[in-house]
Amino acid sequence: MAEELSLRERKKIQTRRTLWRTAAELFLERGYDQVSVAEVALAAEVSKMTVFNYMSSKEDLVLGPMREHIGDAARAVRDRRPGESVVAAFRRDYMAALNAYDASVGMSDHPYVLQIHRLIQETPVLLVRAHEYVRQAQMLLAEELAASVEGPDVELAPVVAAQLMSVRYVVHEHNHRRLFAGESAEEILPGAVALAERAFNLVEQGLGDFGTLPAGAGSAHAAGAGAE
Structure with a gap:
C-alpha cells in the first residue's frame, strides 16, 4: 500500500481475519447451520456485537x-x-x-x-x-x-x-x-x-459466425428428427 496503515486500521484488519478464521474452523468442523454467531464470538474472544460491527451478517463470516x-x-x-x-x-x-x-x-x-x-x-x-x-x-x-x-x-x-x-x-x-x-x-x-x-x-x-452449422446440416438434422 502507498501509505502505511494506522495502528487502528491494522487492528481492524487483524480482528476481521480472526473472525473469518475462527468462524471457518467452526463451520467446517460442525456445519454452517449448527454454529451460531454467539458461538463464533465466544471462540474468537469478542462480543457478539463486535462480530456484527465487522460483519453485516452471519453469511459474511464465510463470504467476507x-x-x-x-x-x-x-x-x-x-x-x-x-x-x-x-x-x-x-x-x-x-x-x-x-x-x-x-x-x-x-x-x-x-x-x-x-x-x-x-x-x-x-x-x-x-x-x-x-x-x-x-x-x-x-x-x-x-x-x-x-x-x-x-x-x-x-x-x-x-x-x-x-x-x-x-x-x-x-x-x-x-x-x-x-x-x-x-x-x-x-x-x-x-x-x-x-x-x-x-x-x-x-x-x-463478437460472436460472428460462432456455432454456424455447415451448409445442409440443418435440413439433414430436420430429416433425421422427422424419421424418429
Whole structure:
C-alpha cells in the first residue's frame, strides 16, 4: 500500500481475519447451520456485537473475503490505461489474477480454500449470497461502463458487463471442477489461460459466425428428427 496503515486500521484488519478464521474452523468442523454467531464470538474472544460491527451478517463470516472483491471488475475498467479498451483492461486484470493463482478467480488449490468453496456449494443460504455478490459485481461494472461512454452505447453497458462477467464466472467454475477432481492449480493453469483467452477473443471480436452449422446440416438434422 502507498501509505502505511494506522495502528487502528491494522487492528481492524487483524480482528476481521480472526473472525473469518475462527468462524471457518467452526463451520467446517460442525456445519454452517449448527454454529451460531454467539458461538463464533465466544471462540474468537469478542462480543457478539463486535462480530456484527465487522460483519453485516452471519453469511459474511464465510463470504467476507469474496465481498471484498465485488468492485474488482469495475476498478479494472475505471483504472484502464490511456488508449486501452474496456475489454483489454478487464482481460489484463483478470489474466494477471489467473497467473498469480488468485483464489478470487478460482485458481487456489490450498486445501482450506477448497474446503470453504465446498462449504459454500453445499449450504444454500451461502450459495444464494455468493450469487448475489456476483450480481452486485456485474451491476457495479455496468455502472462504470455506462459512466465511461456516451449516446446509445450507454444502453449497451449492462450487455457488455454481462458478457465480461460471464467469462470470469465460467472460467472460475471450470477451474474449480478440475481442482475438485484432484488436479493442482499448476496443472490446470495452461488450460485455464487458454480457455480465458479464447473467451475474451470471442467477446472482443463478437460472436460472428460462432456455432454456424455447415451448409445442409440443418435440413439433414430436420430429416433425421422427422424419421424418429
